[in-house]
Amino acid sequence: MKPITTYFDSDGRFESLGERLGETDRSALALAAISAVIAFLVISPMFWLLWRASTVDPARAYGLIVSSQTATITLNSVLLMLAVTLFSILLGVPLAVLTTRTDLPYPRFWTVVAALPLVIPSYIGAIAFVSMFGSGGQIDSLFGMTIPRVDGLRGATFIITLYTYPYVFLTTRAALLSMDSSLVDAARTLNAGRLDAFRRVTLPQIRPGIAAGALLAGLYAISDFGTPAFMGAGVFTSTIYWEFSGFAVEYAALLALQLIAIVAVVLVIEAGIGSDEDASGATGAGGAIRLGAWKWPAMGFVSLIGIVTLVVPVAIFTNWLVRSVGDPIPALEFQAEFAANSVYLALLAALVACAFALPVAYYSGRSNSLVARVLERATYVGFAVPGVVIGLALVFLGTRTLPSFYRQGVWLLVFAYVVRFLPQAVGTVRSSVLQVDTATLEAARTLNAGPLETFRRVTLPLILPGVIAGGILVFLTTMKELPMTLMLQPIGMDTLVIVIWGAQNALAYRYAAVPALLLVLISGLTMVVLLRQEGYGVG
Amino acid sequence: MADQASDAMVDRRRFLGYTGATLFGTAALAGCTDDENGDGEGADGGNGDGAAGALAEAEPLGEPVDSTAVSWDDLGDLEGELTIYSGRTPDQIDAAFEALEDEYEGFTVSRNYADNDVQVNQLIEEGEATPADLFYSQDPGALNALEGEGLLQELPGDLVDAVPESYRHPDGVWTGVTGRTRSIQFNTERWEGDAEDFPTDIMEYATDERFQGVIATRPNSGTFRGFIQAMVELEGEEETREWVRAMVEEQDVQLFEGGSDQAEAVNRGGDDDPIVALGNSYYAARILNEDPDAPIDLAFTENDAGCLFSVAGVGVLNDLEDPELVAEFVRHLLAAEGQEFMMEANGEYPVVEGVDYVGELPDLEEINPPEFDLSDFDMDLQEAQNLLDEEGMTV
Numbered sequence A: 001m002k003p004i005t006t007y008f009d010s011d012g013r014f015e016s017l018g019e020r021l022g023e024t025d026r027s028a029l030a031l032a033a034i035s036a037v038i039a040f041l042v043i044s045p046m047f048w049l050l051w052r053a054s055t056v057d058p059a060r061a062y063g064l065i066v067s068s069q070t071a072t073i074t075l076n077s078v079l080l081m082l083a084v085t086l087f088s089i090l091l092g093v094p095l096a097v098l099t100t101r102t103d104l105p106y107p108r109f110w111t112v113v114a115a116l117p118l119v120i121p122s123y124i125g126a127i128a129f130v131s132m133f134g135s136g137g138q139i140d141s142l143f144g145m146t147i148p149r150v151d152g153l154r155g156a157t158f159i160i161t162l163y164t165y166p167y168v169f170l171t172t173r174a175a176l177l178s179m180d181s182s183l184v185d186a187a188r189t190l191n192a193g194r195l196d197a198f199r200r201v202t203l204p205q206i207r208p209g210i211a212a213g214a215l216l217a218g219l220y221a222i223s224d225f226g227t228p229a230f231m232g233a234g235v236f237t238s239t240i241y242w243e244f245s246g247f248a249v250e251y252a253a254l255l256a257l258q259l260i261a262i263v264a265v266v267l268v269i270e271a272g273i274g275s276d277e278d279a280s281g282a283t284g285a286g287g288a289i290r291l292g293a294w295k296w297p298a299m300g301f302v303s304l305i306g307i308v309t310l311v312v313p314v315a316i317f318t319n320w321l322v323r324s325v326g327d328p329i330p331a332l333e334f335q336a337e338f339a340a341n342s343v344y345l346a347l348l349a350a351l352v353a354c355a356f357a358l359p360v361a362y363y364s365g366r367s368n369s370l371v372a373r374v375l376e377r378a379t380y381v382g383f384a385v386p387g388v389v390i391g392l393a394l395v396f397l398g399t400r401t402l403p404s405f406y407r408q409g410v411w412l413l414v415f416a417y418v419v420r421f422l423p424q425a426v427g428t429v430r431s432s433v434l435q436v437d438t439a440t441l442e443a444a445r446t447l448n449a450g451p452l453e454t455f456r457r458v459t460l461p462l463i464l465p466g467v468i469a470g471g472i473l474v475f476l477t478t479m480k481e482l483p484m485t486l487m488l489q490p491i492g493m494d495t496l497v498i499v500i501w502g503a504q505n506a507l508a509y510r511y512a513a514v515p516a517l518l519l520v521l522i523s524g525l526t527m528v529v530l531l532r533q534e535g536y537g538v539g
Numbered sequence B: 001m002a003d004q005a006s007d008a009m010v011d012r013r014r015f016l017g018y019t020g021a022t023l024f025g026t027a028a029l030a031g032c033t034d035d036e037n038g039d040g041e042g043a044d045g046g047n048g049d050g051a052a053g054a055l056a057e058a059e060p061l062g063e064p065v066d067s068t069a070v071s072w073d074d075l076g077d078l079e080g081e082l083t084i085y086s087g088r089t090p091d092q093i094d095a096a097f098e099a100l101e102d103e104y105e106g107f108t109v110s111r112n113y114a115d116n117d118v119q120v121n122q123l124i125e126e127g128e129a130t131p132a133d134l135f136y137s138q139d140p141g142a143l144n145a146l147e148g149e150g151l152l153q154e155l156p157g158d159l160v161d162a163v164p165e166s167y168r169h170p171d172g173v174w175t176g177v178t179g180r181t182r183s184i185q186f187n188t189e190r191w192e193g194d195a196e197d198f199p200t201d202i203m204e205y206a207t208d209e210r211f212q213g214v215i216a217t218r219p220n221s222g223t224f225r226g227f228i229q230a231m232v233e234l235e236g237e238e239e240t241r242e243w244v245r246a247m248v249e250e251q252d253v254q255l256f257e258g259g260s261d262q263a264e265a266v267n268r269g270g271d272d273d274p275i276v277a278l279g280n281s282y283y284a285a286r287i288l289n290e291d292p293d294a295p296i297d298l299a300f301t302e303n304d305a306g307c308l309f310s311v312a313g314v315g316v317l318n319d320l321e322d323p324e325l326v327a328e329f330v331r332h333l334l335a336a337e338g339q340e341f342m343m344e345a346n347g348e349y350p351v352v353e354g355v356d357y358v359g360e361l362p363d364l365e366e367i368n369p370p371e372f373d374l375s376d377f378d379m380d381l382q383e384a385q386n387l388l389d390e391e392g393m394t395v
Helices: A004-008 A013-053 A058-066 A068-101 A107-119 A122-132 A138-143 A152-178 A182-189 A194-223 A226-231 A236-245 A249-273 A292-323 A336-366 A370-378 A387-401 A411-435 A438-446 A451-480 A483-488 A496-505 A510-532 B002-016 B023-033 B090-103 B116-129 B140-148 B157-162 B202-206 B222-235 B237-249 B259-268 B282-290 B323-334 B336-346 B381-390
Strands: B080-086 B107-113 B134-137 B174-187 B215-217 B276-280 B296-299 B309-317
Touching (some): A013 A387, A058 A068, A058 A249, A068 A107, A068 A152, A068 A236, A068 A249, A107 A152, A107 A292, A107 A510, A122 A138, A122 A226, A152 A194, A152 A226, A182 A194, A194 A236, A236 A249, A236 A387, A236 B116, A292 A510, A336 A370, A336 A411, A336 A496, A387 A483, A411 A451, A411 A483, A438 A451, A451 A496, A483 B116, A496 A510, B080 B323, B090 B107, B090 B323, B134 B323, B140 B174, B140 B309, B202 B237, B259 B296
Parallel strands (some): B080 B107, B080 B134, B215 B276
Antiparallel strands (some): B174 B276, B174 B296, B174 B309
């Protein structure tokens, strides 16, 4: 709520406004310049793609673009992205409403349950489900009950949705917690039904939150390689990898550019849906919806999701631990160092991503200019490009720019993570910037605080929860990232997922169990920290 | 754990001894080198084209390796650090690296593991700036791809001569270290009959109605494309296209993205899972290693692409700090103990005469793989892949 006095700030009002404009122009320009540099840095790997793709014989390139195979994978990819987005909204929004707006018992516990699937790498989920479901699967052999096998495009949609809907859940939840619920109460007093009030009052307010989460879920779906490949769904990522594995990097680059073109369209469309509405406003607990007898089905619903997404994989890892007795494979033996490396890399990536996200998000949250919007959107491109593509691009750029530092230290790998995961931080920081009441800033400025001082003393404390939330999202996704880690880690610096990868290749799953359980444990604890930030810009 | 493994290795080594050439070894290798397409030129002449890298001149520090396998004790000491990019997985070769590090104080191997294809692409993008000294690959196709980019250098003459010509590049720019055959994996509980009841001709797998809807393969691997190339050479392109087309359209082949996933599916044996799969034999061996009662077994075709013998091998990158060390390291891989480590860890076949194959699989003599010169055999991967793309066998 804007302090009313700001409207009556009389003394030297025009003069100070003039001064302020001058200052604002200068600082806005600096901000734009910094944002532009960051946006340029994170899209720089795409120049490698352009260069690689340009070496394809034009006739062959044209043939590839118009081929029926390209049409099929484009259709499949778009379907996968749309379906995952839709189902993520259908799962994430009700869960967010349940845990924030109702009298569901133990809301904190259910919030953790609903958010936790984000920490499980979807390819591990895929392995778990394939061994669990279907005829001959573990459920079949334990209970003699056959649950249809999940595979193909439907299977990939199912698995990816289960492990990415938390993006929507988290952002919607944050929007719900920070919206002005007195409006809902007002609508209710005007005799609007619950659903009607939700549709006409709540939904418009949380729409940017839903859109932000849905965008992350959709982009993740289109860039995920492991799950569609495992499920045998022909999409861009698996076809790009197929061309790579035939050492036809330039065709793979061409396909990756087509993928980026599709993503660009999505980013533009989403920019329209999740458009800037000033989300600032008073927050109030409001009246919780009384579930009554619906309490039980509601808890059943959240438990079911928790069992399917969390209990099943964890049970399977544990089973791996006790099940098999093969010859020892010393190379896969667990070492505490793997966990330390994972945490160290993820922390660095989170810190750098936050540092990069701040200016871009602040600029685009404060300015409605096209430039600000374009720069912000540019940072999303990396999130939609498969890790193996970004990895190869950075191998090329890294060896060309700083050959003597290549694979010496972690800088290139951390940069790769930032290229890939920056939008998660930009998104959360930006929405917390949108929630900062401009009047507060103006008040600070009238008290003669400079722009930097205002930022440091007023804005930063207000958006800090959003920054931390963004950092944690980057941390979580970095922990589970595989292909870029394999390509760019300092030689010999193994992480949890690298060992899981080795164990899975060797079919020696017992060696994957401890790292997989640790990955879930560390990420789970981090998620609890994230949820303690509640009420602020998680989204 | 590490100690246990190396103890087992030592026992195995003692047990095997270095018994010299066996009948099987010489027979199989003689068959393979007696290759009608062999163009004769190449390594033996060692006709250095002037651009020979420093490596080719790296004299043995101890004994040179030869085709009857020398012991590590006869070779020179290893000292220093090597950086190896490996497309093979840690379980397959790490034991050998570790044994060498144990044997030589002051010798370390910096290992970088990743998927075989990723490593090749990475090495190509890195170019001369690569930190790698050596690339240890799953298959000749990957090594040929690097050779095509001019990234590999010639190996020393004694190394090249130690390995039969069919298992290495003719100019000695890469050499096979161990070999394996393609095989038919099957689920013993769901397959009616035994290993004898499988056709011994790979072409029949596309027409035999028993395989309809229950056969699988994994088309996106280097060895699969090698298999397709071999089929083109042996049966002709039209027949190969027809085979691929029939597998897709008539047999409704299930396609897997990974060799492990495929073997797991055969082993799982659910209604929707394949009963029979075309793939490398070691996946089944690994499952049996984890669970000796697993219902998975192997059958082999005879003298055709279905039992193609292929190698995993090493190529050395251009820019080296210590060519002597690299050369001596490769000598260690080709010496008796190096070969035995691979047999032990992967159930693979040795490529050096004088090392007996000891393991669960039938001898190569029984399988009778086609006599192919892997080096002369030009694995044009793009061509094989185009064929698969055109006939719709893609994942």
